[in-house]
Amino acid sequence: MSTGLKKSSLNDGEKILTSEEQQAKINEVRRLIGQLPQKLSIYCSDASIARYLSARNWNVKKATKMLKDTLKWRSDYKPEEIRWEDIAHEAETGKIYRSNYIDKHGRTVLIMRPSRQNSKSTRGQIRYLVYCMENAILNLPPDQEQMVWLIDFEGFNMSHISVKVTRETARVLQDHYPERLGVAILYNPPKFFEPFFTVHIS
Known part of the structure; x- marks a missing residue:
């Protein structure tokens, strides 16, 4: 059984603004961010x-603070400089990879x-996740800001979970890749996932 978790175009309680109001807020955030080096300014497009x-x-x-925190994180963490040879050992089992098809x-x-988790290194797992996220984003078409996750839980059990890695994964994704998930498709998810999501059975 597969379960689709759809990311709504409007968050619960999100304001409904006209395009002019949205653009005004985008411009205000850009003004508050100020001038940036070229390598960081590409992360401050209107869509971003x-x-x-x-x-x-x-x-x-709040959005300005969040974006400033991400820009600082990018300056320090340098996700664009992670190379395949840096994370190849994390990829050996195929635990995360970009599909050769699109939705x-x-x-x-x-x-x-x-x-297929094959590592106990929090640092290594997060670097590999960031590498995969960056690669997925680079392969999005110009008119898309979101991606799809297909999570296959075949063979999964609680021994595959690290609380520390899970917490750090959530922090990185929520803080630095907001609104990147369009839909998550869970294949054969464990029962304990069910209370946490509003689901659409496909």
């Missing part, structure tokens, strides 16, 4: 800023297989 605003219910102050909207599909 809109994702941060959406994640913070179009609150300019009907042209979105990149990331395949995740938690049961």
Whole structure:
């Protein structure tokens, strides 16, 4: 059985703004961010800023802080400099990889297989996740900001979960990749996932 978790275009309680109001808030965030080096300015397109605003219910102050934190993280962590040879050992079992197909909207599909975890290194696992996220984003078409996750739980059990890695994964994705997930398809998910999601059975 597969379960589809759809990311709504509107978060619960999210403000409904006109395109003019949205653009005004985008411009205000850009003004507050100020001038940036070229290598960081590419992460402050209108579409990128809109994702941060959406994640913070179009609150300019909160979205600006969130984006500034991401820009600092990018300067320190340098995700664009992670190379295949740096994370190849994490990829050996195929626990996360970008599919060679896209969905009907042209979105990149990331395949995740938690049961194939082969590492106890939190640092290594997070670097590999970031590498895969960056690669998926680079392969999105110009008109898309979101991707699809297909999570295959075949063979999964609780021994594959690290609380520390799970917590750090959630932090990185929520803080630095807001509104990137369009839909998550869970194949054969464990029962304990069910209370946490509003699901659509496909």
